Amino acid sequence: MPLHLPAQAAEPGFHLGDIYAVGLFAGGIALLFALVALSRERDRAFSSAIVYLLMGAVLSIALQACGVGLLDPLADAQLLERASEIAVVIALFSVGIRLDRRFSWRGWSSTARLIGLAMPLTIVAVATFGHLLMGLSLGAAIVLGAALAPTDPVLAGEVQVGAPGEGGEEEPRFALTSEAGLNDGLAFPFVFLGLLVAGTEGGWGIEWALSDLLYAITVGLAFGALGGWALGAATSALRERGWLLAQYDGWLAIAGVLAIYGATEIVGAYGFLAAFAGGLAFRRRERGHEYHGPVHEGASVVEKVGEFALILLLGSTVTLAGLAEAGVAGWVLAVVLLLAIRPISVLLSFTGSRLHRREKLFIGWFGVRGIGSFYYVAVAIGAGVLGAGEAMTIYWTVIVCVGLSIVVHGLSGAPVTRRMGLKPP
Numbered sequence: 001m002p003l004h005l006p007a008q009a010a011e012p013g014f015h016l017g018d019i020y021a022v023g024l025f026a027g028g029i030a031l032l033f034a035l036v037a038l039s040r041e042r043d044r045a046f047s048s049a050i051v052y053l054l055m056g057a058v059l060s061i062a063l064q065a066c067g068v069g070l071l072d073p074l075a076d077a078q079l080l081e082r083a084s085e086i087a088v089v090i091a092l093f094s095v096g097i098r099l100d101r102r103f104s105w106r107g108w109s110s111t112a113r114l115i116g117l118a119m120p121l122t123i124v125a126v127a128t129f130g131h132l133l134m135g136l137s138l139g140a141a142i143v144l145g146a147a148l149a150p151t152d153p154v155l156a157g158e159v160q161v162g163a164p165g166e167g168g169e170e171e172p173r174f175a176l177t178s179e180a181g182l183n184d185g186l187a188f189p190f191v192f193l194g195l196l197v198a199g200t201e202g203g204w205g206i207e208w209a210l211s212d213l214l215y216a217i218t219v220g221l222a223f224g225a226l227g228g229w230a231l232g233a234a235t236s237a238l239r240e241r242g243w244l245l246a247q248y249d250g251w252l253a254i255a256g257v258l259a260i261y262g263a264t265e266i267v268g269a270y271g272f273l274a275a276f277a278g279g280l281a282f283r284r285r286e287r288g289h290e291y292h293g294p295v296h297e298g299a300s301v302v303e304k305v306g307e308f309a310l311i312l313l314l315g316s317t318v319t320l321a322g323l324a325e326a327g328v329a330g331w332v333l334a335v336v337l338l339l340a341i342r343p344i345s346v347l348l349s350f351t352g353s354r355l356h357r358r359e360k361l362f363i364g365w366f367g368v369r370g371i372g373s374f375y376y377v378a379v380a381i382g383a384g385v386l387g388a389g390e391a392m393t394i395y396w397t398v399i400v401c402v403g404l405s406i407v408v409h410g411l412s413g414a415p416v417t418r419r420m421g422l423k424p425p
Contacts, residue, residue, distance in 0.1 A: 056315015096279015139198025
């Protein structure tokens with residue numbers, strides 16, 4: 001009787017392993033490198049994301065040498081969207097738990113300047129560059145601007161606020177952390193604006209303002225605040241009755257944020273905003289409770305795993321032909337975005353602020369681009385409104401911008417932070 005073995009099973013006799021076995025070996029080695037990179041992160045002058053990016057590039061070369069097809073940004077847009085979505089959602093909840101500052105206009109004025117002024121200025125500047133110098137349609141240019149405007153809650157940990165109870169809420173750190181928590185959700189309406197401009201001839205302005213701005217933002221924040229508060233109350237009640245053991249506190253963040261995010265998305269509001277607001281509300285339910293540390297630690301572990309997996313995944317899709325899709329103008333945009341658009345937008349936004357010029361420059365320099373940008377691009381591609389040529393140009397331009405950001409911000413994070421006199425997070 002012939003043997004019917006699955007493809008991944010061992011076969012009789014001497015033979016070499018298939019690509020599945022090679023993949024397991026490469027995955028194990030990559031994970032080992034990631035664990036070492038994370039363990040030594042505070043001792044190095046560069047971030048672990050740089051290591052992931054390099055490993056992804058090596059993996060891309062290896063896959064192409066083995067004849068294995070890489071991810072297609074158009075055909076696999078939904079996979080990229082879902083993977084980046086989960087990573088960003090967990091990171092946003094984790095960011096919310098870290099922030100302990102009480103709500104007041106003065107306390108959150110830096111955040112308001114970054115969200116209300118710097119982000120729109122960045123969107124307009126990038127969209128203008130994309131439309132005039134890259135030849136993108138107005139709608140596609142707005143999508144590119146919205147995708148590249150948010151700072152990243154996953155990759156910018158080196159310059160953000162540390163874990164709950166550790167302090168370190170210096171104004172530059174707090175501004176970057178709170179900005180990253182909010183602008184990943186508030187870029188959504190501008191992505192939709194670009195898609196509407198690209199796909200319609202008009203008549204959408206009022207509907208966009210009511211649904212994508214007023215309703216989705218308000219309900220997203222409300223659901224997040226209520227959900228985070230309810231999660232904190234339920235956690236306390238379950239702990240008091242012995243129904244929730246302390247060793248599972250680390251999983252609370254995952255369970256809670258998925259429920260909050262899912263409920264918000266069900267009613268058509270912005271789940272990213274709800275995830276961040278949920279973390280804030282959860283922290284404020286019992287400000288000094290001991291479970292905040294383990295809950296944040298659990299979210300942080302998943303956040304780091306997501307960062308590793310996505311940077312490795314996206315790095316493994318990189319090809320020379322793909323990088324050429326961005327064109328010379330796309331590469332120029334990456335440099336201009338990091339060296340001019342972001343810093344100038346921040347400096348203009350903080351006109352009249354009490355912050356020292358060094359602090360403004362610190363905030364302006366560390367506008368880290370990252371995983372959220374890929375989520376927005378994947379959403380835009382999946383909508384099917386953009387032409388294939390424009391979609392590829394936007395995707396690879398984002399690849400270039402994020403890759404450059406990972407390198408330059410990863411190398412400068414530790415030394416600049418020390419020079420500013422800020423403690424490690």
